[in-house]
Amino acid sequence: MSNASLLQDIASRRTFAIISHPDAGKTTITEKVLLFGNAIQKAGTVKGRGNATHAKSDWMEMEKERGISVTTSVMQFPFNDCIVNLLDTPGHEDFSEDTYRTLTAVDSCLMVIDAAKGVEDRTRKLMEVTRLRDTPIVTFMNKLDRDIRDPMEVMDEVESELNMMCAPITWPIGCGKLFKGVYHILKDEVILYQTGKGHTIQDQQIIKGLDNPEIDAAVGDELAETLRDELELVLGASNEFDLELFLSGELTPVYFGTALGNFGVDHMLEGLTNWAPAPKPRATDIGEVTASDDSFSGFVFKIQANMDPKHRDRIAFMRIVSGEYNKGMKMRHVRLGKDVSISDAVTFMAGDRAAAEKAIAGDIIGLHNHGTIQIGDTFTQGQAMKFTGIPNFAPEMFRRIRLKDPLKQKQLLKGLIQLSEEGAVQLFRPMRNNDLIVGAVGVLQFDVVVHRLRTEYKVEAVYEGISLATARWCASDDSKKFEEFKKKAHDNLALDGGDNLTYLAPTMVNLNLATERYPDVKFMQTREH
Numbered sequence: 001m002s003n004a005s006l007l008q009d010i011a012s013r014r015t016f017a018i019i020s021h022p023d024a025g026k027t028t029i030t031e032k033v034l035l036f037g038n039a040i041q042k043a044g045t046v047k048g049r050g051n052a053t054h055a056k057s058d059w060m061e062m063e064k065e066r067g068i069s070v071t072t073s074v075m076q077f078p079f080n081d082c083i084v085n086l087l088d089t090p091g092h093e094d095f096s097e098d099t100y101r102t103l104t105a106v107d108s109c110l111m112v113i114d115a116a117k118g119v120e121d122r123t124r125k126l127m128e129v130t131r132l133r134d135t136p137i138v139t140f141m142n143k144l145d146r147d148i149r150d151p152m153e154v155m156d157e158v159e160s161e162l163n164m165m166c167a168p169i170t171w172p173i174g175c176g177k178l179f180k181g182v183y184h185i186l187k188d189e190v191i192l193y194q195t196g197k198g199h200t201i202q203d204q205q206i207i208k209g210l211d212n213p214e215i216d217a218a219v220g221d222e223l224a225e226t227l228r229d230e231l232e233l234v235l236g237a238s239n240e241f242d243l244e245l246f247l248s249g250e251l252t253p254v255y256f257g258t259a260l261g262n263f264g265v266d267h268m269l270e271g272l273t274n275w276a277p278a279p280k281p282r283a284t285d286i287g288e289v290t291a292s293d294d295s296f297s298g299f300v301f302k303i304q305a306n307m308d309p310k311h312r313d314r315i316a317f318m319r320i321v322s323g324e325y326n327k328g329m330k331m332r333h334v335r336l337g338k339d340v341s342i343s344d345a346v347t348f349m350a351g352d353r354a355a356a357e358k359a360i361a362g363d364i365i366g367l368h369n370h371g372t373i374q375i376g377d378t379f380t381q382g383q384a385m386k387f388t389g390i391p392n393f394a395p396e397m398f399r400r401i402r403l404k405d406p407l408k409q410k411q412l413l414k415g416l417i418q419l420s421e422e423g424a425v426q427l428f429r430p431m432r433n434n435d436l437i438v439g440a441v442g443v444l445q446f447d448v449v450v451h452r453l454r455t456e457y458k459v460e461a462v463y464e465g466i467s468l469a470t471a472r473w474c475a476s477d478d479s480k481k482f483e484e485f486k487k488k489a490h491d492n493l494a495l496d497g498g499d500n501l502t503y504l505a506p507t508m509v510n511l512n513l514a515t516e517r518y519p520d521v522k523f524m525q526t527r528e529h
């Protein structure tokens with residue numbers, strides 16, 4: 001491909017993920033987004049909830065039983081002259097580690113808020129993670145077909161609780177049974193809502209101009225008057241959209257609509273494709289790599305087991321940071337210092353896996369992984385560099401893993417180390433005994449580990465409770481003081497799956513005391529891969 005057309009293709013990429021609290025409507029919006037992307041003919045097939053239409057991405061019986069989505073998958077579709085990559089994230093908060101790392105692989109996020117509820121916990125937490133990289137955020141206020149809270153109040157809540165300016169792009173006309181549509185502030189037009197069209201792309205019914213009497217005829221005198229009054233207030237009190245502030249993560253454009261009624265999702269997509277950044281640069285240990293750099297590079301942010309029951313393999317998800325992947329090309333697996341030929345990478349067009357002939361910066365490809373790829377691994381065309389900023393997060397839950405058959409100790413250890421390298425769980429081996437302790441951010445991760453130990457490693461294991469509050473990775477610039485610390489704190493120390501020293505704290509009070517007692521030791525909440 002000529003360089004100019006490659007650069008043009010890269011500039012058209014938009015890679016984003018959705019952040020929201022469970023039930024705000026992420027799955028429903030994903031379906032409608034794909035509908036607009038022509039990825040699927042009829043919306044409604046992304047995720048089945050215990051009914052016959054099981055999602056393609058469901059991979060374990062457990063997941064089906066519980067009706068939650070454990071997987072992170074990728075969907076690619078065209079929209080508005082762009083190629084959009086939507087990275088799905090696990091809906092259940094027990095798998096939030098996967099979500100956190102997926103957020104390192106996107107260039108922007110869509111924040112979905114249930115407008116009847118406002119800002120909720122999970123959204124707050126995920127926004128903290130996007131803040132680490134100042135990711136630009138587009139906001140969708142969902143469920144306008146229900147009685148929502150005062151939209152001005154919900155925007156205020158976003159501003160004060162998430163510390164981000166709001167710039168409304170559309171403004172709702174009524175809500176609940178009286179929801180009539182939105183006024184598009186930048187286009188100065190009313191777009192009317194039609195009920196019962198949730199599964200199709202609707203012909204837009206547009207009325208130009210806020211003073212147009214057709215508005216009064218279409219939505220009723222009362223709502224038309226309220227709309228004009230509210231807008232006067234809103235335009236005076238809120239921020240105007242500002243591209244620079246959006247790109248620096250300080251301001252979010254806000255859209256209103258109903259995902260279920262398939263109204264407003266296209267307005268949001270238009271804004272996102274117009275304004276969200278093309279593939280952004282990423283930091284490495286030897287400086288920044290930009291998307292337009294000639295040679296290929298990428299990093300692995302997630303490893304997924306058994307995506308597709310027909311292929312019992314693991315897929316390593318790689319974000320391409322620069323250049324172009326072509327089928328059969330050689331890549332350098334930097335950590336192993338080995339060149340590998342990749343002929344069978346997968347892309348994620350419309351939820352189905354297809355062999356990727358080509359993929360470029362901003363895209364995600366899946367590499368078949370037989371245990372040699374770890375989260376955080378960098379691939380290049382020969383350069384010895386490593387992408388940074390793909391963290392492990394300190395676990396908050398711990399279990400001791402016990403074997404049913406003591407002869408399988410070696411198998412168990414191998415399985416746990418591999419699962420920890422994949423990021424499925426974190427492993428800790430205390431210095432003072434032979435326990436195997438696994439740590440997780442959410443409790444369901446333990447069930448996944450026991451299930452995978454059984455199916456993939458033929459090890460029957462059980463887990464039992466253990467009273468630990470948290471873990472911190474330890475380091476110090478003062479080697480003498482560090483040695484002293486290792487002796488004195490021996491009974492609280494452990495090695496993680498990658499042999500890094502960690503402090504296991506039975507209580508938060510204990511951790512606080514330890515940080516006071518050893519001021520020369522750093523106790524870190526995240527560890528870079």
Ligand code: GDP
Pocket residue numbers: 020021022023024025026027028029091142143144145146257258259260261
């Ligand atoms: P997720 O947990 O964020 O993925 O949320 P879902 O997309 O699964 O939606 C949660 C529930 O809210 C489902 O019952 C949806 O049908 C419903 N829902 C989603 N969007 C809307 C909407 O715009 N209006 C209404 N009334 N319900 C919605």
